[in-house]
Amino acid sequence: MIKTKDLVKEFKGGVKALDGITLDIEKGEFVFVVGPSGSGKSTFMKLLTKEEEPTGGEVFVAGKDLSSLPRWRVPYLRRNVGCVFQDFKLLPNKTVFENVAFALEVIGRPKALVQRQVPQILELVGLGGKLDRFPDELSGGEQQRVSIARAFVNRPLILIADEPTGNLDPTTSVGIMRLLDRINRTGTTVVMATHDHAIVDSMRRRVVELESGQIVRDQSRGIYGVGAR
Amino acid sequence: MRLNYFLSETAVNLRRNLLMTIAAISTVAISLLLLGGAQILQLVVANVTSTWEGKVEVSVFLRSDVTEGELDGLRSDLARMPEIETFTYVSKNQAYEEFKELYADKPELYEVLPKDSLPASFRVSLVDAADAEEVAARVEGSPGIDDVNFGGDIIRRLLQVNTLLRAVTLGMSAVLMVAAAALIANTIRLAIFARREEISIMKLVGATNWFIRIPFMFEGVFAALTGAIVSSIVVLGANELFFSKMGDFLAFLGPVFSFSAWEITKVLLILVGGGVAVGLFGSVLALRRFLEV
Numbered sequence: 001m002i003k004t005k006d007l008v009k010e011f012k013g014g015v016k017a018l019d020g021i022t023l024d025i026e027k028g029e030f031v032f033v034v035g036p037s038g039s040g041k042s043t044f045m046k047l048l049t050k051e052e053e054p055t056g057g058e059v060f061v062a063g064k065d066l067s068s069l070p071r072w073r074v075p076y077l078r079r080n081v082g083c084v085f086q087d088f089k090l091l092p093n094k095t096v097f098e099n100v101a102f103a104l105e106v107i108g109r110p111k112a113l114v115q116r117q118v119p120q121i122l123e124l125v126g127l128g129g130k131l132d133r134f135p136d137e138l139s140g141g142e143q144q145r146v147s148i149a150r151a152f153v154n155r156p157l158i159l160i161a162d163e164p165t166g167n168l169d170p171t172t173s174v175g176i177m178r179l180l181d182r183i184n185r186t187g188t189t190v191v192m193a194t195h196d197h198a199i200v201d202s203m204r205r206r207v208v209e210l211e212s213g214q215i216v217r218d219q220s221r222g223i224y225g226v227g228a229r
Numbered sequence: 230m231r232l233n234y235f236l237s238e239t240a241v242n243l244r245r246n247l248l249m250t251i252a253a254i255s256t257v258a259i260s261l262l263l264l265g266g267a268q269i270l271q272l273v274v275a276n277v278t279s280t281w282e283g284k285v286e287v288s289v290f291l292r293s294d295v296t297e298g299e300l301d302g303l304r305s306d307l308a309r310m311p312e313i314e315t316f317t318y319v320s321k322n323q324a325y326e327e328f329k330e331l332y333a334d335k336p337e338l339y340e341v342l343p344k345d346s347l348p349a350s351f352r353v354s355l356v357d358a359a360d361a362e363e364v365a366a367r368v369e370g371s372p373g374i375d376d377v378n379f380g381g382d383i384i385r386r387l388l389q390v391n392t393l394l395r396a397v398t399l400g401m402s403a404v405l406m407v408a409a410a411a412l413i414a415n416t417i418r419l420a421i422f423a424r425r426e427e428i429s430i431m432k433l434v435g436a437t438n439w440f441i442r443i444p445f446m447f448e449g450v451f452a453a454l455t456g457a458i459v460s461s462i463v464v465l466g467a468n469e470l471f472f473s474k475m476g477d478f479l480a481f482l483g484p485v486f487s488f489s490a491w492e493i494t495k496v497l498l499i500l501v502g503g504g505v506a507v508g509l510f511g512s513v514l515a516l517r518r519f520l521e522v
Binding site for chain 2 (some may be wrong): 075089108151
């Protein structure tokens, strides 16, 4: 589902965020990308949606070689890759329903489908009763659920989550992880960057550890590990 | 449903920057009014010239001692010039008779005049009045000719003034159109800024570039089109209320202020076309510079 080969990303000024990442993620996997700040986790995530261009190496996402993907095809790639962020990125002047509906409307989905799918997905993430609330009326965990609903409402093949629990307390984080696990069980590949030890240790999934832009560990059913003392 | 979405987005954008939108619309309207003014001026001048053009002729006065040979030579020269429509020979006698007719009420003027005192001449009428000066200059050197006169000096001046006036108006209109495009671009820049979060989420969830751009393009074209409509209404109103009155008042000038429906339609089409062009140009400018998609 995701495949990279000798992936290098060098920023202007010579900072190497990624230095030769070769990784293979199968369909349906749940992968934690861990490592200290500045280890290249976020850069790696951005390369998967072609938000950034690599300086060297290859990336394949959902069977497509991103380096040869023309710019106008990028939106269609992103419809197959849902994204969740630490800061939720919800629109404050839209309700919960509208925030999720927006993601379908702007890719031209018919109104009937939007009316049917949005309540369904919000029910799935446990916000069935809060369709008409505005983001600032919700707790952080609820806001993140809305953002996950928005990323997943179009049933993408891959869900990318960059520190989704970074702003949440441990109890709320557990709820978010349960949700991501549920989404993963529907066959969706989930890639999650985090530096939350407790979460990684409790989930026992594949762990890819980055340090200075290189993979220092790739372990199935891993824990956060020694690098995290 | 899509069109609905685009239109409602456009409306929101326009309302959010109402003042900016109004500034853009009025600049478009003023620049197009100048453009329209230049067109109307052109129509007036065309009317004036076509009314007066028939009256322009070149008079070639002959010397008293002109020989038959020289006369024939002149005749064939004139016949060969393509700028000349027709020419007629006016003998000394005919000239005297015409003079007599012209001043029939003042016999004292022609009674003292010897019958052969007026020169014989060729009266030359032209295909295009603008060629008068050139034709006169070409004939002037030929043998047997005393003097060459041509009317239409007024028309020539009018044409010169018109060219100048037109250049100035069009220049000002062009400058204002660039300003209008810049204002439209700025309006759109503000709209893009106000919606930067939405735009980033649209990109995130895979909205196509055109889907993101179209509401902003609509916005630019809408502002410009509104300006075009305002200027069109002014032109139409001026035509109905002002020009027709002026035409009645200045009736002796001939029908210089009356334009056919097609002529006015053409002016309006130019205004609307110019407006759309300005709007598209401004939007594209803004989208290229401020919307990285």
